[in-house]
Amino acid sequence: MDNIYMKEMEDAGSNTLSLIADFEGSEEQMMDIEIEQAIPVLPLRNMVLFPGVFLPVAVGRASSLRLVKDAEQNQGYIAVACQKKAQTDQPKFEDLYETGCIAKIVRTLEMPDQTVTVILQGVRRMTLNSITEETPYLKGEVTLLNEVLLDKENEEDIALVETCKDLTIRYIRTADTMNPESAFGIKNINNQMFLINFICTNLPFPMEEKMQLLQIDSLRERANKLLRILNREVQLADIKASIQMRTREDIDQQQKEYFLQQQIKAIQNELGSNSQEEEIEELREKGEQKMWSDEVYEIFNKEVDKLERTNTQSPDFSIQMNYVQTMLSLPWNEFTKDNHNLPSAEKILNRDHYGLDKVKERILEHLAVLKLKQDMKSPIICLYGPPGVGKTSLGRSIADALKRKYIRMSLGGVHDESEIRGHRRTYIGAMPGRIVKSLIKAGSSNPVFILDEIDKLGSSNQGDPASALLEVLDPEQNSTFHDNYLDIDYDLSKVMFIATANNINAIPEPLLDRMELIEVSGYITEEKVEIARKHLLPKLLTNTGMKKGDVKLPKKTLEALVESYTRESGVRNLEKIIGKILRKVAVKFAAEDKIEPVEVKVEDLKELLGAPYFSRDKYQGNEYAGVVTGLAWTAVGGEILFVETSLSKSKDKGGKLTLTGNLGDVMKESAVLALEYIKTHATDINIDESVFENWNFHVHVPEGAIPKDGPSAGITMATSLASALTQRKIKPNLAMTGEITLRGRVLPVGGIKEKILAAKRAGIKDIILSEDNKKDIEEIQDIYIKGLTFHFVREIREVLDIALTDEQVKNPVQLTVEKEDKK
Template sequence: MKEENYQIEREFDDEQEDAFSLIADFEGSEIQPNINIKQDEEIPVLPLRDMVLFPQVFLPISVGRKSSLKLVREAEKSKKYIAVVCQKEAHINEPFFDDLHKVGAIAKVVRILEMPDLTTTAILQGVKRMELKDLTKLRPYLAGQIDLLEDEVPPKEDKEFVALAETCKDLAMRYMKSSDSFPQDSAFTLKNMNNHMFLIDFICTNIPFKKEEKIELLEINSLRKRAYRLLEILNREVQLADLKASIQMRAKEDIDQQQREYFLQQQIKTIQDELGGSTQEQEVEEMREKGMRMPWGEDVRNVFLKELAKLERVHPQSPDYSVQLNYLQTMLALPWKVYTEDNLNLVQAEKTLDKDHYGLEKVKERILEHLAVLKLKQDMKSPIICLYGPPGVGKTSLGKSIASALKRKYVRMSLGGVHDEAEIRGHRKTYIGAMPGRIIKSLIKAGSSNPVFILDEIDKMSSDRQGDPSSAMLEVLDPEQNMAFHDNYLDIDYDLSKVMFIATANNLNSIPGPLLDRMELIEISGYITEEKKEIARKHLVPKALEATGMKKNDVKLPKTTLEAVIESYTRESGVRELEKKIGKILRKIARQYATDGYISKTEIKPDDLYEYLGAPEVTRDKYQGNEYAGVVTGLAWTAVGGEILFVETSLSRGKGSRLTLTGNLGDVMKESAMLALEYIKSHAPLLALNDEIFENWNIHIHVPEGAIPKDGPSAGITMATSLASALTQRKVKANLAMTGEITLRGKVLPVGGIKEKILAAKRAGIKEIILSDENKKNIDEIEDIYLKGLTFHYVKDIKEVFAIALTKEKVSDAIDLTIKKN
């Protein structure tokens, strides 16, 4: 029995491993050209999983299903044909008609082999293509009706088909040689095939394409078209095989190169050891020599030598080696007690500041004061200055000017969006990827311990689970503490007392109080039109000409043109948008010059701006007169400078004394309106008002430009005056504006942003301004150029406001009479 099983197993192995020899034996055999199958004849159907049989080709299959086993055994005994089709889904055990591909092959069972592991293998030979029309029987195995399909066979003398088949043969042989899944002599057997029709179908059966592509090939009636499609698939598979082989070869080469480099490094190390030293020892010795020359104190030197000793004990291939080496290199790179010499020539420093920036007198004065004290004392702690103001007024660029005037190094650190404390103090060096904080890194970059250090956008810092960087800044910006600044990575105190820190901010409200307390605040307010013209003429235009590649005398922008750009195309406190507009004008001129070779307009006039900048983008608010009762001009502060606003009050008949507020007002502004109304109600006799007026008339207060949010207490007296004017129908004094907070007792309190509000009033044509008496100190600090043409009224009580603002002239007597009747 064992000998018989061994013989069977050997026969199957021979069939599977030497399948190409078996095929060669049958290659010249005569396939029945005429198969007698009647139209309604029932023929057994054998479903295959993921296998496709082509005509004339032999295919060994492993038979597992009981129904399929019964089918192949009966077919072998009766020598009858069977229909072989492929299932659409391999996992279906009992397929029906819709689960089968319809195009398959008529086949006969050549041999059945019973294997020792109790499995059965059948060898099928395809005969002819067919199409399954229907299934007529499901038990004990599938059976159905078929239609035979005829192939369009090219004539023997067709040289194109012969060349096509030979090309397919070459590609198939190339694919077999690059794959390990074929027997060694398979390519040789394929090479000796001469029947081109058999060759095409054989390659379609045996090369491992996708099942869907094999079905597609079997469905093609024309043998020539089938060969062309096969050629496309073979080309793709061969290219993929070549690509895989190339990748494997490159990977092998990389591994070989790494091994080669490793052995070379080991040899170099051995040679260096024989010569009496290694690269590691040389590095350590160089760092020791450099460390001994550093101006350290005894404590710092001891720490360095201790860490250097650790480095000597670490193997160079260890990950800890690079961590320790980076730490020591950071210590050596820091500018310990390296200071640049300050320029103590006050006259020269003042010229430098005036050259770089127009205006900004307070800042320049503070810097010159610092230089004067430094000149007298020769040693002092540097001040910590915070420049705050709207965007574009030159806060950041001023730092460069200060560094230039002092002849110090300049470094800038942007704090916008910083939310990790480690950004300031660094990480402990035990962490993976640890590095010093940005303060220490900036000092290494500067190369000195007394640079001008710009802390840009200090109001934009935020905090999260990783810590609060603004709290870490307390140590940096405290003159009493920063002489011993402790960075977590460095883990040694470092002296920052000689560094001149200059912080910039747009809004002081978002800076924590303790941090704000450590800085000297200097406000940089917006520029008036005259200042902007000078800045543009002296700085912006020359800078834009250089940026566009033109010379100084190529194009002129007169002051009238610059004023038109400022007034009609920008809306800002600073000059950033103005710089963009000037750049836009000069770029258009540069394009025309580069295209035509000449400049058509060498002097740009205000009337030419439409051509370069389009229609005016900004319309300034202008005073609208006093023809209506209840309309009062107020002054407001915004992020882009001062603006005028109008408060309008109207009355309508109705019971209940309803107050309506519109115009996108904030809570504080709504409270101001209610305060004003309550004050007038309680002081009605002051305005000769009948008490019943508030019960029979509804009041509506509106602030125009409702799309813009408005808030703050400074419109208190404006709303009170608007209510008083509407209720009495008395006109408001012409060309008058006001700003101030009101209390329930009628007191007028001071407000901020006075300079910006005055500039807005001048632009709008206002002649008189009412302010709180406590704001007089702010007016005294403003230069006369800003105050020219304005008259100021300082008040303490709202009664004084009414006396100044309300005239005796009435707009209408109708409402007044009606009010008195009611």
């Protein structure tokens, strides 16, 4: 095989430049040659020989070596033709360009590497007509072509040749691929034809353009085309040089870092390790183990390829690495197996929390459907109620019951949308949102996710996080949740979101609409006692270094703690009070250096805790007219409420109604309604209508420092007014609650369970309620209503018939005008 490559001018060496300098033969003598009918044909790869030009060629093919040897012995001419494809080993006629050059062998050199280099000189252009022989080497018939020479006296031709020379020298000095010393050889060539052909042969133009130049008969036209090519190449070289100059300063630092990095790599290779390549390979292996969709896997591979191309010293490397690691850390399609054992789940829920029947029922319903369907979207539940009732801790119990991972995210004070959706990767310090980070922490795509204090979300100029949660808490949208940092859709439909809130009025309506609301009401005294006995006391004993039985709190003691030392809906303060008692006992144990079981009785509480913090109202009897016991609901449970009415003689015509006790607008309206009803039905109740003209009415609800509002004291006020105006006693141990209308209807009210328990604690025996509240009584366990008698009414008249007795109080006030005149 010929080992022939395109040679630049400097590769011709000093021998070739010497031959060029010695060439003084005329063009006419070169044209006047004779050739045989068929001459040897030497095929060249990537080389085109022009007349008059010396060209060194490395010969390696056996047939070509034989040709060179015979031609050198015969001192004859050979035909030189260029191959159309350099990779052809045994070229035929159709593999060669037809236009070529007649040449003679000037010298043969044996090189140190055992190769043979032949210096050829082009003599005259020719056309290869055919190949007559193929062995031992190619022979063919040729036709000589004439050359139209330049006029040596013509100034235009002289200028044309000089321009080609100048541009060639400029190109050699500008191009990085040329040796600048080659310009010296060009400068010393004076023969016009030889200069043009020498440039055409040795400059690195495309092969097709060189063949076009060789096919031109006129040397002037060849020089013009060469000039256009040189102009193009010089302009390209100038542009490259300009770009290099502009970018040299920018890349100097990068080159320095690159070389240093390569040195580090080389050192690591010598030490037998390459941490970056190993780390990237490890990332790819982890990616293959992930249960990704084809789309996500394709994105991951692109990001890893980008990471591999990034210099480790570049700031972008750590950003890209963090993103890839985030993708790998997420639990794509990784789920924990749900516990479908309903009795076991119910047992866990009852173990951790007392009461909360509605919540437990909803969780068991979800488990039942999940067991039957095997696959379903998880519900979005919102537990709302007062503080301390166990909303947050209930989430952990639900996770335990379902055998799922547990995540809690506090939303109190969050005012940046990026906390939910994350930042875009274009920002410095970008990171995913808390939803994605929590899933990474959980390591599962179906955890129980607690969104704590969702009503405490804020908004600012960084966006509205409540609006960002709309996508998270919508079962129809969260299957394609889009985190700005991750920038890939992630499925949240299997996550069981449980939001907690104290006030649902503070939650935006669109967000509220997406959740299933479950009220977690405050605990009653009986429930608090059970919670303290079953949960709080064992936990606090462990926290104070004691064991079960070291300190006993009887049921009566716990009731006293709830009634006299706490006033709350939940059990947080109760836990603190019990903890305080145990610490007092612990001091005693530590001082005596021994532990003996202690039972804390009710009479011991004053010594341990001080005087009671609160006092519960007790039933005060029925000795006074106008004093009626009502029932009220508060955030900390039910209370009994006393409504008092007194009468005073009016100096002016027309009675006046005064209301005191820090009453709200609704309670004031109830009082006005009650008085108007009594006025309208005065005759039915045996009241002299003149009383309303001559007496003032004062309605008071004690404990005026505590704001009171709501419609549930309507029938209580009406009964209080009726009792004061008739001076009749109220039925003993009676309480009531209900709203009134101007027509005398009794309407239902809420908080029945808490009110009934408050009445029972106060010693009440009979309770008057609206007939529509009967369904609420049926839902209460029998243990809580044992010993109570309920009277369900529809009209205020029925209330008065039950509440007012025929017995008058001692020393009744004389209200009629006639009686006052006699007096």
